[in-house]
Amino acid sequence: MSTKNHWSNYVFEIISVFIGVTLAFGLSKWNENRRDYQSERKILIEIRNGLKLDLKDLEENIFGHRSGIKACQYFRRLLLEKPAADDSLGGYYYALLRDYISIQNKSGYEALKSKGLEFISNDSLRVQVIALYDYNYEILEKLEENYYEIQFNQTYYHRINDILADFMIFDKKGNLKSMKQPLELNLRDKNLLLSYLLRIETNRRVLEMYYLQVKKKVKALVGVLDKTVKP
Numbered sequence: 714m715s716t717k718n719h720w721s722n723y724v725f726e727i728i729s730v731f732i733g734v735t736l737a738f739g740l741s742k743w744n745e746n747r748r749d750y751q752s753e754r755k756i757l758i759e760i761r762n763g764l765k766l767d768l769k770d771l772e773e774n775i776f777g778h779r780s781g782i783k784a785c786q787y788f789r790r791l792l793l794e795k796p797a798a799d800d801s802l803g804g805y806y807y808a809l810l811r812d813y814i815s816i817q818n819k820s821g822y823e824a825l826k827s828k829g830l831e832f833i834s835n836d837s838l839r840v841q842v843i844a845l846y847d848y849n850y851e852i853l854e855k856l857e858e859n860y861y862e863i864q865f866n867q868t869y870y871h872r873i874n875d876i877l878a879d880f881m882i883f884d885k886k887g888n889l890k891s892m893k894q895p896l897e898l899n900l901r902d903k904n905l906l907l908s909y910l911l912r913i914e915t916n917r918r919v920l921e922m923y924y925l926q927v928k929k930k931v932k933a934l935v936g937v938l939d940k941t942v943k944p
Contacts, residue, residue, distance in 0.1 A: 757942050761938035763819065767816070770816045781810075782917050783805065785911075792910075802889060806889050809873075812866050819850075825842070853927055857920070872909060880896055
């Protein structure tokens with residue numbers, strides 16, 4: 714065999730080995746990237762599904778705080794001796810001081826954090842997810858569960874009932890049926906109740922506004938996730 718052919722075969726073998734190694738590495742990398750993509754997609758789907766459940770809770774709490782606002786307006790009418798239907802009293806009494814908690818489905822986000830937040834390849838999407846869970850949700854949770862003034866039952870139940878107890882009329886089953894009207898309150902007690910109602914209504918409106926902002930952000934993020942995980 715000539716030296717020329719020998720070198721040609723040698724070069725061919727080297728090139729073949731190089732191509733083989735390159736293809737094997739490329740295939741391995743492709744498989745790895747595909748596994749990462751599938752894992753990322755799975756986590757994003759879990760986050761999206763959790764957010765859809767969160768939307769239901771947000772809507773229920775918005776409705777609850779709006780009912781609390783109507784209750785404030787109802788009792789204000791009673792205090793100011795304006796028409797107020799007795800058949801609505803029980804519902805408004807219950808709604809007036811009812812507290813709510815913010816239920817958040819975080820399993821998808823916790824799975825993401827265990828992988829590392831950079832596991833989301835889309836920078837903009839990653840920022841949206843982190844902002845919602847670590848900022849908006851945190852504020853909502855602190856407002857509902859830790860801020861003293863918004864613990865309506867704890868803060869106002871005894872204050873309000875101590876003033877109104879003498880005017881409450883209960884039926885044989887122990888249900889609040891009506892209130893003696895007019896409410897013959899002294900000026901101090903009347904003003905105290907009006908100030909409590911004003912404070913409760915104001916805080917509920919603040920909560921309602923923030924809930925609506927968070928709801929808007931959640932819906933927007935769900936829309937982005939729907940497009941991202943679409944096969």
